[in-house]
Amino acid sequence: MSELATRGTAVPALAVEDLTYRYPQASADALRGVSLELGAGEFALLAGRSASGKSTLLRAACGLVPHFHGGEIDGSVRVAGRDALQAGPGELAAVVGYVAQDPETQVVSTTVAAEIGLPLELRGTAPGERARAVEEVALALAIPHLLSRTVDTLSGGELQRVALAAALVTRPRLVLLDEPTSQLDPVAGDELIWLLRRLNEEWGVAVLLAEHRLERCLAAVDRVVAMERGAVSFDGDPGDFLNWAKDADPALETPAARLFSLAGIEPLPVGVRAARGTLEGLGGGEPGAGRPAHSHFGGDGGGRPSGPPARNAQNVRRASGPRLPAALTVKGLWVELEREEELYDVLRGVDLEVRAGERVALMGRNGAGKSTLLRTAAGLVEAAAGKLEVPGGVALLTQNPGDYLVRERVGDELPGDEGLAVLRGVGLEHAVDADPRDLSGGERQRLALAIALAGRTEGEGLPALVALDEPTRGMDRARKEDLVDLIAELAGRGAGVVVATHDVEFAAAFAERVVLLGEGEPIADGPAAEVLSGGWYFATEVARVLDLPGVIAPEQGAEILRERAEGAGEER
């Protein structure tokens, strides 16, 4: 069926029927009897834990499975009426665009304009028509200023937009996105999701989006498809999905939904706006009522939680207890980097101190200087001016744990009894003979951390500073919870832990203190509960719903809502 014939008709953008697929040499099926139909112009979210089959389904919908990866496949996949099992990815690219998780490997040209125009060039589109299409898609994605830039000078967020533009330039019926926000800061991530919504509404393009951070996109989608062990476990609208997740898979609940379910409020909210609307409807005034006028960062005004969670108690203990030694001292630190033969200041006179046993989240938008600060602390980058001291040593785990794994046996990475002791410290003593590539994502991260720590531990001790750079990229909530436990354990053993992260909910879960960087200098530094409830982008979903200083976790918020409900009942 021709593209013109299917556009604007009732032919579904994607029709998957009883699809079962197994990768070559795999012992289990990656997809098991998946059936799914996505109508023209629908915007659907693909939810599920890691390895649940989301990426494989997306790859089947664009023809990479089985044409590129091989393997055994059964069932049918039709994209805008075309049989995806017959047509190759190149042929399907006329009707489907695909954006993968890592933007670096999905650009093939040198300049942005050439990259966006390549799919049209390869289809034999005339140069004039091509130039217009490139211009229009660049305008739609707000990147016309990037057209003359070379791709290796772009940030992760810019690169992701360029990849999206290259996927959209052929005006496909369906766009598939595999965790496109995993490398983006909250601002760029939100922008990308709402940009997709706008394109979906204005261009009528159907969108199938796989994401772990559901709170970021649930409000923008029409429908949610949840996957579990290669099969569809739920298919319905976002509100029903939240009701289903509450009982079936709480790891998929959004923080706002958890807030409401803990407080016993129905219906569970799909996003901040719905939650605030429900709360207003329940009476008790607008969310945020009772907060002090000077609520920005701090204040102990109305609505402040009385107790939970445990980290607050620890804060109080630390503040009143003995002053612990400094794990990191930074005074007037300036760092400059070269970009396109121009020097520019990445860090501008940073002052910072991290104490032993402290858990600090280093946040800020892409390019704010988070990674540079950690890399300078680890000695990878030279300071232009200022002082940086790490008296007890530092272990840094960079963004790609796989970079630390160079041998084919875990035991060969960490030899001897000391190596075994370090492996035991991160819970990997059982995997001594395994190939690092066979470990799960979380285990690989633990192994990389063990490699960074090896030889720096004395007895049960640790380096004074353990730094992690964006450790939650592509992680589902279960793995993030494991990481929160690991960080708590490291801090409990006396290390100051600094984690550079974009993930606000993760920061709220592990950090007792948040340092927010903007343009290379700290613009906020305080207890996590204060910093993460004092803004919009760098605030948890619960903080955005309730707008109460210091309230960032569902448990805290639920307690306040219950108290309010009880108060309102007594008044009546």
Place this chain on the structure above:
Amino acid sequence: MNLGRGRSPLSYVGRRGPLQAASPGAAVAYLGSLIAVGFLFPSPLVVLAAAGALTIAGLLAGAKAAMRASLRMSIGLVVLIALVNALLVDRGETVLARLGEWPWFGHVDVTLEALAAGLGIGLRATVTILAFGVYSACVDPDRVLRALRPLAARSALSATLVSRLVPVAAADAARLRDAARLRGPGAAEVGRAALARRLLAGSLDRSVDVAATLELRGYGLAAPRVREDRRRSRYDRRFHLLAAALVAAAVLGRVLGLGEFQTYPSVRAGWDAGTIALATAVLLTGLGPLRRRPRRRAARRRRPGRSAPAPIGAARV
């Protein structure tokens, strides 16, 4: 100074300069003619002039980092070639040092002539490296590939993969080096071989990803050939003319016997006026990428008695 992570100084940067705006053919003709001059004349003066012209061209085109990297690479190579030639070749009348019997080399005498001959070869290598540096930093590879694609689709595919994988591999290598430095002292040491093996394995994974992207972009489609827009840059003529002038001057110079240089049995250089003029002319061609500043027109004076037109919508009193 901290360089941007994993970015090669030879990478193309899309600046707004004449050399970048010129078509790949014109840029290649210009740079190629300077390489030809370097190889046509044995005189170090002319070869140095070609190297100087390329350096000036690179700097005017804004490729400072590429020039720095190319010169650094060239200096090492010149020294290496000169030393090896001096040790291996025992021709020449002026013995600088008698180093006696060496295993494998036999009797080693270092002569001025062998040293000069080595330096001459090294200088020619320098011209080639500098030309490649300017080409790499100033000629848009996408335009080259676009020109190549209709002629040889498979070669263009390989070139596309390579041109993308080189910067990706450079970034991977930088990351792997960082990770190796960050390993704790108790972890197994990472030698160069292990790092190279890991980089190769990673590059294979990367190439699969890039190949998948190419497949999705439609590389496998047998699309009808489209006549590409052959709009010329206004700088094309300048670079073609310079290339033609250089080739003509080189041929004429050879016919007239300019730029002679003899190394064996003794060093004899022709420093005649003709050679010096040729070298100066070659050096001046390095100004090819110079951008002419547009002349500002003098503001036209309003004649007395005439009022300026009132802005649209303005009320006349």
